[in-house]
Amino acid sequence: MITLEHLSKVYGAPGSTAAVDDVSLTVGSGEICVLIGPSGCGKTTTMRMVNRLITPTGGRVLIDGQDTTAIDTVALRRSIGYVIQQVGLFPNMTVEENIGVVPRLLGWDRARMRARAAELLDMVGLDVGQFLGRFPNQLSGGQQQRVGVARALAADPPVLLMDEPFGAIDPINRAAIQDQFLAMQQKLKKTVLLVSHDIDEAVKMADRIAIFRAGRLEQAGTPDEILVAPANDFVGGFVGPDRTLKRLRRKRVSQVHVPLVYSVGQQVEVAVDGCHGTIQVDAAGLVVAMTADGRAIGPVSVRMDSDLRVVVSELLRLAVPWLPCVDGEGRLRGVVSQAAISRQVSGASVAASSDAVSKQGGGNAATP
Amino acid sequence: MDTLAYMAKNLPMIGTRAMEHLSIVCVAVVLAIACGMALGVFIARHPRLAPAVLSGGAIMITVPSIALFGMLIPLLSTIGQGIGWLPAVIAVYIYSMVPIVRNTYTALVGLDPALRDAAIGMGMDSSQRLWRVELPNSMPVIMAGVRVAVVMNIGITAIAAYIGAGGLGTFISRGITQTDIRQLLTGAVAVSLLAIASDFGLALVQKRLTPRGLAPLSH
Numbered sequence: 001m002i003t004l005e006h007l008s009k010v011y012g013a014p015g016s017t018a019a020v021d022d023v024s025l026t027v028g029s030g031e032i033c034v035l036i037g038p039s040g041c042g043k044t045t046t047m048r049m050v051n052r053l054i055t056p057t058g059g060r061v062l063i064d065g066q067d068t069t070a071i072d073t074v075a076l077r078r079s080i081g082y083v084i085q086q087v088g089l090f091p092n093m094t095v096e097e098n099i100g101v102v103p104r105l106l107g108w109d110r111a112r113m114r115a116r117a118a119e120l121l122d123m124v125g126l127d128v129g130q131f132l133g134r135f136p137n138q139l140s141g142g143q144q145q146r147v148g149v150a151r152a153l154a155a156d157p158p159v160l161l162m163d164e165p166f167g168a169i170d171p172i173n174r175a176a177i178q179d180q181f182l183a184m185q186q187k188l189k190k191t192v193l194l195v196s197h198d199i200d201e202a203v204k205m206a207d208r209i210a211i212f213r214a215g216r217l218e219q220a221g222t223p224d225e226i227l228v229a230p231a232n233d234f235v236g237g238f239v240g241p242d243r244t245l246k247r248l249r250r251k252r253v254s255q256v257h258v259p260l261v262y263s264v265g266q267q268v269e270v271a272v273d274g275c276h277g278t279i280q281v282d283a284a285g286l287v288v289a290m291t292a293d294g295r296a297i298g299p300v301s302v303r304m305d306s307d308l309r310v311v312v313s314e315l316l317r318l319a320v321p322w323l324p325c326v327d328g329e330g331r332l333r334g335v336v337s338q339a340a341i342s343r344q345v346s347g348a349s350v351a352a353s354s355d356a357v358s359k360q361g362g363g364n365a366a367t368p
Numbered sequence: 369m370d371t372l373a374y375m376a377k378n379l380p381m382i383g384t385r386a387m388e389h390l391s392i393v394c395v396a397v398v399l400a401i402a403c404g405m406a407l408g409v410f411i412a413r414h415p416r417l418a419p420a421v422l423s424g425g426a427i428m429i430t431v432p433s434i435a436l437f438g439m440l441i442p443l444l445s446t447i448g449q450g451i452g453w454l455p456a457v458i459a460v461y462i463y464s465m466v467p468i469v470r471n472t473y474t475a476l477v478g479l480d481p482a483l484r485d486a487a488i489g490m491g492m493d494s495s496q497r498l499w500r501v502e503l504p505n506s507m508p509v510i511m512a513g514v515r516v517a518v519v520m521n522i523g524i525t526a527i528a529a530y531i532g533a534g535g536l537g538t539f540i541s542r543g544i545t546q547t548d549i550r551q552l553l554t555g556a557v558a559v560s561l562l563a564i565a566s567d568f569g570l571a572l573v574q575k576r577l578t579p580r581g582l583a584p585l586s587h
Contacts, residue, residue, distance in 0.1 A: 053489055078491035088486030092504040092579030101500075102490050135581030151490075161489075 001064055002027040002050060002159060002191055008058035009045050019045045021215040022059070027208065029064075029158075030189035034202040037212030037238070043195045046212070047161050050193060051080045063159060078102055081152030081190070085164040087144045089136035095121065095147050096132045102155045120150035125180055142173035149181065153188070162194040166201065178204060199239055203227070203246050211235050223250055244345050248308035253325050256308065256344050257334040260324075268332075273339035275322035279332065287332045289324045297323060304333055308341055374550040375557075382536075382558055389535035389562060392525050396457045397518055400464035405510065407465070408472025409498065418473060425466040433459060433524045437531045456525060456533035463524055464517035471513025475506030504579050511574035515567055522563040526555070536562065 002025075009020040020042040027033040035043035048054040050061050052073050061068045068076055089098050099117040100108075108116075118128045124146040136144055145165060152160060166174045182205065185192070196202050202209050203223045210220040211234075219231040227243040230236035239246065260279070262268045268279040276292035289297040297318060302311055302325045314323060315338055322337040375382065411418040440455040449455065479502060487497045503510075529537030536558045543552025575583075 051489060053485070074491045074493055076491075077489060082486065082489035084482060084485060084489070086480070086482035086485075088480070088482035090483060090486070090501050090505070091581045092501070093581065101492075105491055105496065137581060 001029045001062075002033075002193060003062040003065075004046070004050075004059065005062065006059035007046065007049060007056055007061065009042075009049060009054060010057045018042075018215045020049070020056075023212075023215075023217045024059075025210055025217060025220055027191055027193060029191050031207040032185065032192040032194060032205050033208040033210060034206035035193060035195045035210050035212060036197060036199065036202045037218075038197065040214075041212040042215040043210075043212045044163055045215075047163060047193050047195050050159075050161055051077050051082060053077075078105055078155065079157050079159070081155075081157040081160040083145075083148050083152045083160070083162040083165045085167045087136075087141075087148040087168075089139075089144055089147060089151070091136050093135075094132070095126075095134050095136070095139070098136070098147060099151045099154050101151060106155055116154060117150075120153055121147070123153075123184060124150045126150075140173075142169050142177060145169055145177060146180075149177075153190075158191060160190045160192045162192060164195055164197070167196070167198070181205075200246070200249075203249055211238060223247070245309060245312070247345055248312055248341070251308045251344060252304070253302060253306050253308065253311060253336050254304045256340040257304070257325050257336045258340065259334040260332060262332060270322065270335055272322065272335055273337045275335070275337045275339070277322070279324050279335075281332050285330060287324050287326055287330070291320055295320070302326070302336060303328065308344070311336055312338075312341060371550045371553045375554050378554070382539075382554065385534065385536045385538055386558060386562060388533075389522070389525055389537075389559075392453065392456045392460055392528060392533060392535060393518060393521050393566075396460035397464045397514065397521065399457075400461050400468055400517060401514060404465045404468030404513075405472050405503075408469045408510075409476065409503075411469070412473050412476035413494075415477070422470060422473065425469055428462055429466045433463070433527050434530065436462070437528065441531065451532040453533050455531055456528035456535075459528070460521045460525055463521055467513040467516040467520070468510070471509050471516075472506065475509035476502055478509070479505055505582065507577045507579065508574065508582060511570070511577055515570045515574065518566050518570060519563045522559060522566060526559050 004023055004025045007020060007023045008018055010016055010018045023042070023046055025033070035046060037043050045054055049056045050063075050068070052068060063080075071079075089095075090101070093101070096114065096117045099120055100113040103113045103116060117132060121128050121131055126143060126146055131139070131143070131147075136147070139147065145168075149165065152162075166177055169177060178201065194205060196205075206223055208220060209223055209226050211218045211226065213234055219226055219235045224247060226235065227239055227247045230239055230243070236243075258272045260268055260270075262279070262281060266281070268281075270277045270279060270289075277290050277297075279287060279289045281287055291297060297320055302314060302323050304325055304327050306325070311323065311325075315321070321339070322335050325333055325336050327333050407421065411421050436459045437455060440458060441450040444450045444455050444458075483501055483505065484497070487501045492500065525533070525535050526537035526540055529535055529541045536555050539551045539555030539558065543549065543555060
């Protein structure tokens with residue numbers, strides 16, 4: 001857990017404009033907290049005060065309850081993973097040696113360092129045999145940042161600081177690395193402070209978002225809280241007028257779908273939320289759906305773990321009010337309707353959304 | 369033809385003089401590498417001192433070598449070493465410091481700031497940063513300074529013959545005083561060849577000291 005208590009940084013004489021002004025924030029263990037805001041808002045300064053690359057002029061930083069000023073600076077930094085936008089891999093060292101920097105500082109033996117480097121390289125999705133002995137100038141930007149992330153994780157630090165880690169990577173690779181990092185985070189449960197200027201990245205990655213302006217923390221909360229109720233015009237402007245669509249990214253089909261019970265070969269009548277039609281599962285397990293006015297829907301691409309943004313996109317593309325949804329094996333699991341999505345994101349249902357979904361499931365489920 | 373015959377006849381002597389020559393340059397440059405890199409690191413870490421040190425060096429290098437030798441005579445006479453090997457080494461050392469200090473400083477301050485940020489952020493202390501990151505990645509530029517120092521000072525050492533330091537300059541000074549073109553050419557050619565050979569040898573050393581990850585890609 002990282003706790004910032006009234007943290008401030010003033011450059012120059014006391015009374016000058018503060019780069020960071022009385023910021024208090026708590027990041028729970030295993031959470032990703034994204035610090036976001038326009039350039040010069042103090043988000044990076046705030047992050048760099050956590051590993052004391054910048055010394056605060058006021059307030060304090062606690063990690064798991066311990067004041068960081070009580071820890072030797074060098075020891076503190078070795079216990080915190082650090083990833084920067086420019087990656088900063090050491091050009092004179094191989095990938096293996098780069099990953100082994102902190103383990104070597106901590107006095108690990110060679111065999112353990114090598115095993116750890118191989119394990120991490122595999123975790124970030126790079127082929128061990130191919131990449132361990134390469135130098136940074138033989139890697140693409142995306143590969144370099146994967147190694148950068150592996151390097152930060154080398155000594156298994158509980159806390160990770162990431163300064164615009166994916167900002168310099170092309171959009172396709174960026175999405176892939178973000179997804180991979182989120183998958184790793186599922187297992188690793190690091191406490192992460194991530195600086196970003198990209199609200200989409202924040203919504204995608206964050207458990208908590210902290211929005212900064214001119215050194216002050218304007219609002220902190222879960223992505224949903226911030227997107228539902230921006231605290232002021234600045235936050236509202238920052239998250240954008242399409243904030244409801246942004247919320248959809250963090251919601252899954254499994255949260256709003258209406259389960260269906262069916263047997264192979266049977267035709268399932270759909271009568272949910274005013275959506276009508278039929279679904280047929282043929283002997284091969286293929287799901288074929290038809291709207292009430294006789295139009296075929298398909299092929300079905302909506303899965304239980306798809307985010308609702310994808311579902312809305314498909315609903316719009318096909319101009320239909322509902323879609324069948326399938327599980328990872330392509331088996332029919334239920335239907336997801338425009339009405340259910342609307343209820344999920346309309347203000348009234350925020351608090352009780354999970355409850356509402358389960359009630360609908362019980363009440364409206366169409367059964368053969 | 370005369371000159372070639374002279375060279376052939378005096379080959380052992382040319383060898384001896386070349387060794388004298390090299391002993392002056394080597395001792396001075398090795399000392400200058402140690403001190404010059406240390407000073408370069410120091411002013412890179414204390415940038416406020418850098419302009420004074422670098423412009424001081426620039427001034428030193430404008431002092432004509434014959435004048436510097438002259439100035440060293442009274443100073444070193446106090447320990448009975450006014451002429452000969454020692455003042456030559458000291459002068460060459462002073463001249464060598466300049467490119468080595470300058471290149472060390474330039475290389476260090478020119479490193480990608482992200483390397484420094486990453487090194488500090490990962491918990492390297494000052495000397496770990498220097499030895500593991502900063503100096504290895506500065507090696508090509510520092511070695512370029514060493515090569516400049518060596519080539520330049522092989523020429524300067526030729527003049528040290530006038531203060532009795534020996535070396536290949538002896539052929540040149542005798543060639544002038546005896547108006548003997550054979551000796552003059554022998555000295556000049558030998559000094560040139562020595563400079564070219566040293567530069568070539570140092571280029572190989574530079575290649576070896578350059579970390580593989582910094583070398584231009586070859587695949």
